[in-house]
Amino acid sequence: MNTIQIEDKNFELMIESDPIKKRILLLAIQIGVDYEDKCPIFIGVLNGSFLFIGDLMKDITIGCEIEFVKVSSYEGDQSTGNVKQLIGLPKNIKGRDIILVEDIVDTGKTLNFLIQVIEKEQPKSINICTLLHKPNATVTSVPVLKYVGFEIPNDFVVGYGLDYKGLGRNIQGIYRAIGKTE
Numbered sequence: 001m002n003t004i005q006i007e008d009k010n011f012e013l014m015i016e017s018d019p020i021k022k023r024i025l026l027l028a029i030q031i032g033v034d035y036e037d038k039c040p041i042f043i044g045v046l047n048g049s050f051l052f053i054g055d056l057m058k059d060i061t062i063g064c065e066i067e068f069v070k071v072s073s074y075e076g077d078q079s080t081g082n083v084k085q086l087i088g089l090p091k092n093i094k095g096r097d098i099i100l101v102e103d104i105v106d107t108g109k110t111l112n113f114l115i116q117v118i119e120k121e122q123p124k125s126i127n128i129c130t131l132l133h134k135p136n137a138t139v140t141s142v143p144v145l146k147y148v149g150f151e152i153p154n155d156f157v158v159g160y161g162l163d164y165k166g167l168g169r170n171i172q173g174i175y176r177a178i179g180k181t182e
């Protein structure tokens, strides 16, 4: 299906499921070469990365650990503004090689927050693996994104883990909003 509707918004197909799977295999091969004998910890950022990390792990053949974190935002008072909180950070990060697995790097704010928190735990290294990157939307300077599935324009997208109003995460391909972007 080339167009779908979720609630009030229409979306058109941007990346089919097949090229996503092929790209993920290539990322997994590259990570396997770079991290052979390092036993990295993959940390998936929920909810958006759940399908991506699931498929990536099927193609990863080196020894590794897999953990998940969740970023929750809540409104602080006027001085603190929107405060982010990280839930579920594993305890064994010190001295380890970390691969942070994201669905998408958009403004880059979430990623910068995550890295700040993880760095306090003194890992040996941190690299980023993101399925999607919107370079034109990234407003903060982000660290080098070592493993990127696809660079996409500044469109709002759903599917393959990404949602609109909580819906669409289970759609197999990636679809972009037609008309006004969020």
Ligand code: IMP
Binding pocket: 048, 102, 103, 104, 105, 106, 107, 108, 109, 110, 111, 155, 156, 157, 158, 162, 163, 164
């Ligand atoms: P950030 O703007 O880079 O901090 O991205 C924060 C989060 O917003 C991402 O991890 C996604 O969950 C969500 N997000 C950003 N862009 C999109 C999009 O186009 N569709 C769905 N979710 C998005």
